[in-house]
Amino acid sequence: MTTQTTKPIIFLAFANDRQAGGAYLRNLGQEAERLRDVLTPAEKAGLCQVEIRTSVSAEGVLSPFYDPAGKDRIAIFHYAGHAEDYALLLESATGNQALADGRGLAAFLRYQRGLQLVFLNACSTQAQVAGLLDAGVAAVVATSRAIDDQTASDFARHFYTALASGDSIRTAFEKAQAALHFVRGDLTRHL
Numbered sequence: 001m002t003t004q005t006t007k008p009i010i011f012l013a014f015a016n017d018r019q020a021g022g023a024y025l026r027n028l029g030q031e032a033e034r035l036r037d038v039l040t041p042a043e044k045a046g047l048c049q050v051e052i053r054t055s056v057s058a059e060g061v062l063s064p065f066y067d068p069a070g071k072d073r074i075a076i077f078h079y080a081g082h083a084e085d086y087a088l089l090l091e092s093a094t095g096n097q098a099l100a101d102g103r104g105l106a107a108f109l110r111y112q113r114g115l116q117l118v119f120l121n122a123c124s125t126q127a128q129v130a131g132l133l134d135a136g137v138a139a140v141v142a143t144s145r146a147i148d149d150q151t152a153s154d155f156a157r158h159f160y161t162a163l164a165s166g167d168s169i170r171t172a173f174e175k176a177q178a179a180l181h182f183v184r185g186d187l188t189r190h191l
Helices: 028-044 058-066 102-109 126-134 149-164 169-184
Strands: 009-014 049-053 074-080 082-084 087-091 097-101 117-121 139-141
Touching: 009 028, 009 058, 028 049, 028 074, 028 149, 049 058, 058 074, 058 087, 058 097, 058 102, 074 149, 087 102, 097 102, 102 126, 117 149, 126 139, 139 169, 149 169
Parallel strands: 009 049, 009 074, 074 117, 117 139
Antiparallel strands: 082 087, 087 097
8 A cells, every 4th residue: 555645646626717607617516526536446545645626726726736745746637627729717816717828837847757647628728738748748638629518527537437447548548538439429539
């Protein structure tokens, strides 16, 4: 069994659009709960530690990477919410939208030695992939266009279910893609 100080951390960050008339993601809270449920057995088995932050701001994304107890232990960074080609839509301290530059995130993540995967579960994040790979992230999951909120949530659940059962990142991705193809048809071809 791995000790608390050496277990890899899976950091799940969620941000929603809470502004009146905004594009509120109704499945985002459910995604956070589902991923917690899927990853709890792996956490209880001592395989990992799961850190979940909701209504996350830019500082909320950065602070776990600065935490001495988690230094170089974050193996997976998962972001779910809205995004644009080169930006993540986070929340401010007042609950307003706050754009965070994806290129700056990639530059910051370059110094995270334990990071193996960045999962951008948001619309149109493909433009951020090259910067993350250039920063040394081993694998990136992103989308090439807008994706339905429910599809994104279901894909993440299938992906982490496979990963928690011991599959590699590639196999977990392919299983999640196949599962959604089975259930919904070929709607995941843009992931």
